[in-house]
Amino acid sequence: MKLNDDQLARFERDGYLFFPSLFSGQEMDVLRARLPSIYAQQRPQIVRERGTHAVRTVFAAHLIDEAFAKLGRHPRMIEPVAQFFGEPVYMHQYKINGKQAFDGDVWQWHQDYGTWKADDDMPHERAMNVAVFLDEVNEFNGPLLFIPGSHRLGAIEASHDLTTTSYPLWTIDNETICRLVARGGIVAPKGPPGSMLMFHSCLVHGSPSNMSPWNRTIVYLSLCAVSNHIRRFKRPEWIAHRDFTPIVALPDDCLTDPAIRITELPLAPAA
Amino acid sequence: MKLNDDQLARFERDGYLFFPSLFSGQEMDVLRARLPSIYAQQRPQIVRERGTHAVRTVFAAHLIDEAFAKLGRHPRMIEPVAQFFGEPVYMHQYKINGKQAFDGDVWQWHQDYGTWKADDDMPHERAMNVAVFLDEVNEFNGPLLFIPGSHRLGAIEASHDLTTTSYPLWTIDNETICRLVARGGIVAPKGPPGSMLMFHSCLVHGSPSNMSPWNRTIVYLSLCAVSNHIRRFKRPEWIAHRDFTPIVALPDDCLTDPAIRITELPLAPAA
Numbered sequence: 001m002k003l004n005d006d007q008l009a010r011f012e013r014d015g016y017l018f019f020p021s022l023f024s025g026q027e028m029d030v031l032r033a034r035l036p037s038i039y040a041q042q043r044p045q046i047v048r049e050r051g052t053h054a055v056r057t058v059f060a061a062h063l064i065d066e067a068f069a070k071l072g073r074h075p076r077m078i079e080p081v082a083q084f085f086g087e088p089v090y091m092h093q094y095k096i097n098g099k100q101a102f103d104g105d106v107w108q109w110h111q112d113y114g115t116w117k118a119d120d121d122m123p124h125e126r127a128m129n130v131a132v133f134l135d136e137v138n139e140f141n142g143p144l145l146f147i148p149g150s151h152r153l154g155a156i157e158a159s160h161d162l163t164t165t166s167y168p169l170w171t172i173d174n175e176t177i178c179r180l181v182a183r184g185g186i187v188a189p190k191g192p193p194g195s196m197l198m199f200h201s202c203l204v205h206g207s208p209s210n211m212s213p214w215n216r217t218i219v220y221l222s223l224c225a226v227s228n229h230i231r232r233f234k235r236p237e238w239i240a241h242r243d244f245t246p247i248v249a250l251p252d253d254c255l256t257d258p259a260i261r262i263t264e265l266p267l268a269p270a271a
Numbered sequence: 272m273k274l275n276d277d278q279l280a281r282f283e284r285d286g287y288l289f290f291p292s293l294f295s296g297q298e299m300d301v302l303r304a305r306l307p308s309i310y311a312q313q314r315p316q317i318v319r320e321r322g323t324h325a326v327r328t329v330f331a332a333h334l335i336d337e338a339f340a341k342l343g344r345h346p347r348m349i350e351p352v353a354q355f356f357g358e359p360v361y362m363h364q365y366k367i368n369g370k371q372a373f374d375g376d377v378w379q380w381h382q383d384y385g386t387w388k389a390d391d392d393m394p395h396e397r398a399m400n401v402a403v404f405l406d407e408v409n410e411f412n413g414p415l416l417f418i419p420g421s422h423r424l425g426a427i428e429a430s431h432d433l434t435t436t437s438y439p440l441w442t443i444d445n446e447t448i449c450r451l452v453a454r455g456g457i458v459a460p461k462g463p464p465g466s467m468l469m470f471h472s473c474l475v476h477g478s479p480s481n482m483s484p485w486n487r488t489i490v491y492l493s494l495c496a497v498s499n500h501i502r503r504f505k506r507p508e509w510i511a512h513r514d515f516t517p518i519v520a521l522p523d524d525c526l527t528d529p530a531i532r533i534t535e536l537p538l539a540p541a542a
Binding site: 007015101106108109136139140141177178181182188206208209211212213 | 372373377379380410411445449450452453457459475480481482483484541
């Protein structure tokens with residue numbers, strides 16, 4: 001999978017690319033089937049929504065579960081980003097965002113690079129999110145909202161919001177959002193399970209709460225150019241990884257071929 | 272304005288009718304211009320969102336402000352409902368729901384008749400909401416969500432939610448919502464300012480929070496057949512009105528004709 005000139009130009013302009021149905025329904029079934037056993041675990045990597053047992057985020061799922069480990073080395077996710085940066089990438093952060101039916105809470109407007117710079121001392125914006133939809137994402141279940149073109153401003157001043165949700169976040173003030181939206185509008189890429197998004201680490205984004213009866217599970221790989229690895233180790237290792245080893249992609253059919261195994265899972269529960 | 276057979280059949284099936292751009296932009300400008308002076312008042316009729324000064328609801332705005340009083344007697348809102356019930360209607364409830372940019376909070380899944388029956392002892396479902404959009408309603412600013420066909424179940428068991436938002440509401444449990452949505456889906460009527468919705472008092476509805484930079488002001492008239500007036504006066508008079516006088520509609524151009532006056536405004540602030 002290689003990005004063409006048209007895609008690179010659109011990424012430059014908008015700050016994101018959308019690939020509807022890049023993965024098959026069968027591939028997503030393999031991952032979705034793993035969620036109940038992961039969600040049932042009580043561990044610090046799993047953040048619940050305020051006041052409920054609903055899962056907000058599972059950090060480091062690629063170190064907990066083999067299917068998610070394979071996704072973390074999937075060529076359709078790794079190769080376009082390595083191509084974009086012109087060098088190998090490592091896994092800076094890996095998360096499953098549950099945004100569960102009825103209970104999934106808001107993610108306020110923010111940039112990811114803001115946090116990576118402030119908390120982790122990541123030198124440059126040479127890191128990128130790649131996200132895959134495990135469930136259909138529609139207008140009702142809390143889609144990801146982007147402000148197109150907002151990545152071109154670089155890192156914007158942010159303030160640390162410790163109260164709105166169960167997870168602290170560096171968020172952007174309302175006046176700035178008004179200005180950015182007046183210029184770029186808002187888009188909400190929607191599509192069936194298996195759709196993939198690539199988006200710039202400075203793209204301003206957020207997502208509303210989910211009051212629908214449909215889960216909206218999205219898996220995020222935050223891939224960083226190896227030369228751009230973080231310098232400060234303030235946050236837990238399972239939030240901001242310290243293993244800067246270049247990711248070697250697996251074969252394209254890794255999710256559905258049971259012969260392809262990853263046995264080294266440092267955070268897997270005891271069998 | 273008279274509902275035709277096709278519209279009546281669709282209302283029977285879906286529980287709502289949508290009239291995009293029924294009012295002009297100019298008519299909505301007249302109303303929207305009144306909001307700052309209403310919102311600036313400190314009074315029990317104005318409910319703020321939790322933790323902010325943002326307006327969640329203005330009750331009884333037709334008793335506070337002349338332009339909103341005219342809207343409360345507008346033939347495009349009154350006549351279709353009187354036609355539907357085959358008798359005159361009175362104003363059971365009147366509210367401006369602010370759903371303000373960034374701060375507008377969720378309205379959980381509910382039926383209005385559940386509250387009117389439980390709190391106000393309204394005998395039958397012979398009351399109806401008519402809503403007009405003062406702002407554009409889009410997928411990002413907290414549109415009203417309907418479960419089509421859910422009105423055909425009549426009043427559904429509900430529980431009194433006193434904690435989720437700043438306003439207590441009789442809400443419907445998640446299992447019931449799952450079952451209703453599996454059958455009827457969810458729709459979110461969207462459109463420019465001046466669009467109007469009529470919906471059945473048993474139609475299950477709600478609306479998500481508004482994290483966009485756009486206000487989403489909707490005015491709701493809850494019109495009740497005169498013969499069906501409430502029997503219990505437990506809630507404040509400005510939430511559940513006790514004046515069962517039939518509404519006499521004004522001329523169609525009442526919003527923009529300054530010669531048409533309503534001088535009797537019992538809750539208007541002293542000049």
